[in-house]
Amino acid sequence: YTAERAKLPLIPPYLQPGIDHQLTYGVNFASAGAGALLETRQGLVIDLQTQLGYFKNVSRQLRKQLGDAGAESLLSRAVYLFSVGGNGYTLPFEINSTVPHSYSPEQFVGLVIGNITTVVKEIYENGGRKFGFVNLLPISCFPSAEALLGGGRCFEQITPYVKLHKKELPKLLQKLQSELKGFKYSLLPFYSFLDQRINHPSKYGFKEGKAACCGSGLYRGIRSCGGKKGVKEYYLCKNVSEYVFFDSSHPTERANQQFVNQSWNGKPTLSGSHNLKALFESY
Ligand SMILES: *[C@@H]1O[C@H](CO)[C@@H](O)[C@H](O)[C@H]1NC(C)=O
Ligand SMILES: *[C@@H]1O[C@H](CO)[C@@H](O)[C@H](O)[C@H]1NC(C)=O
Ligand SMILES: *[C@@H]1O[C@H](CO)[C@@H](O)[C@H](O)[C@H]1NC(C)=O
Ligand SMILES: *[C@@H]1O[C@H](CO)[C@@H](O)[C@H](O)[C@H]1NC(C)=O
Ligand SMILES: *[C@@H]1O[C@H](CO)[C@@H](O)[C@H](O)[C@H]1NC(C)=O
Numbered sequence: 001y002t003a004e005r006a007k008l009p010l011i012p013p014y015l016q017p018g019i020d021h022q023l024t025y026g027v028n029f030a031s032a033g034a035g036a037l038l039e040t041r042q043g044l045v046i047d048l049q050t051q052l053g054y055f056k057n058v059s060r061q062l063r064k065q066l067g068d069a070g071a072e073s074l075l076s077r078a079v080y081l082f083s084v085g086g087n088g089y090t091l092p093f094e095i096n097s098t099v100p101h102s103y104s105p106e107q108f109v110g111l112v113i114g115n116i117t118t119v120v121k122e123i124y125e126n127g128g129r130k131f132g133f134v135n136l137l138p139i140s141c142f143p144s145a146e147a148l149l150g151g152g153r154c155f156e157q158i159t160p161y162v163k164l165h166k167k168e169l170p171k172l173l174q175k176l177q178s179e180l181k182g183f184k185y186s187l188l189p190f191y192s193f194l195d196q197r198i199n200h201p202s203k204y205g206f207k208e209g210k211a212a213c214c215g216s217g218l219y220r221g222i223r224s225c226g227g228k229k230g231v232k233e234y235y236l237c238k239n240v241s242e243y244v245f246f247d248s249s250h251p252t253e254r255a256n257q258q259f260v261n262q263s264w265n266g267k268p269t270l271s272g273s274h275n276l277k278a279l280f281e282s283y
């Protein structure tokens with residue numbers, strides 16, 4: 001939806017084989033389930049550092065293709081969108097892991113924010129100037145939490161981590177803006193957006209805010225949609241547009257489109273932050 005609003009074609013995944021990647025429109029390094037730390041779902045995802053390595057490859061290729069001046073101009077006009085961090089906070093509670101049982105929220109969030117900082121600074125050094133960040137989602141209150149706990153409760157064990165990250169990310173962006181010449185950003189408040197729709201769906205045109213459209217168990221919080229995880233029987237709702245969540249932990253297309261619409265034109269909630277339109281159009 002962001003690409004659509006920016007009048008760009010849909011950008012295919014960077015590693016998708018068999019296509020001619022038009023690098024000058026943009027590149028999609030995203031990896032489902034990845035986090036900011038190497039340890040997050042290691043072996044199953046492309047971690048943030050590896051994504052950064054791919055970006056450096058692309059920036060080298062662009063220099064060859066467009067020359068140094070052409071590449072620099074393109075890289076500085078490009079918008080670098082991030083949605084990362086949340087998976088690092090849920091994972092430790094899903095499987096047995098040493099993280100963050102051995103870390104306080106301050107220490108663990110420090111690692112996540114520290115790794116994000118390193119990556120942003122390296123992109124800046126490679127010519128990037130415009131950054132868009134989705135702040136954390138209310139992951140502790142997703143339908144997946146219902147499957148574990150029931151009774152409309154949130155997964156409070158993660159809450160201190162989420163709250164701290166949500167506080168630290170805006171601070172980081174304001175700090176980077178004061179330190180790095182020409183650094184511009186958008187902070188996209190997905191947390192409050194979803195939180196409002198989970199609790200007051202009808203105010204925003206949805207019928208259901210808490211239960212997912214597809215899955216099984218309480219609030220369809222078990223991610224069995226499509227017959228995954230050995231669960232053959234699962235529920236699929238009739239009209240997905242009535243739901244805020246598609247499955248246990250992913251918003252529906254309609255929720256995502258509403259979010260991009262609001263982020264595109266909306267008033268920034270943090271001083272120094274731009275809406276997406278202003279970020280894309282700025283020089
Ligand atoms: C990155 O570039 C190096 C050197 O040009 C190359 O060997 C490697 O295959 C590239 N990796 C990707 C994923 O493009
Ligand atoms: C996780 O820890 C619990 C409790 O210590 C144990 O019963 C279980 O077997 C462990 N699971 C895995 C996959 O290691
Ligand atoms: C990044 O995360 C790793 C753990 O994956 C940690 O050892 C390292 O100190 C972190 N880096 C920063 C700058 O916080
Ligand atoms: C599905 O729900 C949306 C939102 O409530 C509504 O606008 C649309 O008409 C519905 N579609 C059908 C086929 O009922
Ligand atoms: C988002 O905005 C576009 C363009 O104005 C509009 O067509 C679309 O219906 C909006 N979507 C939602 C979910 O509000």
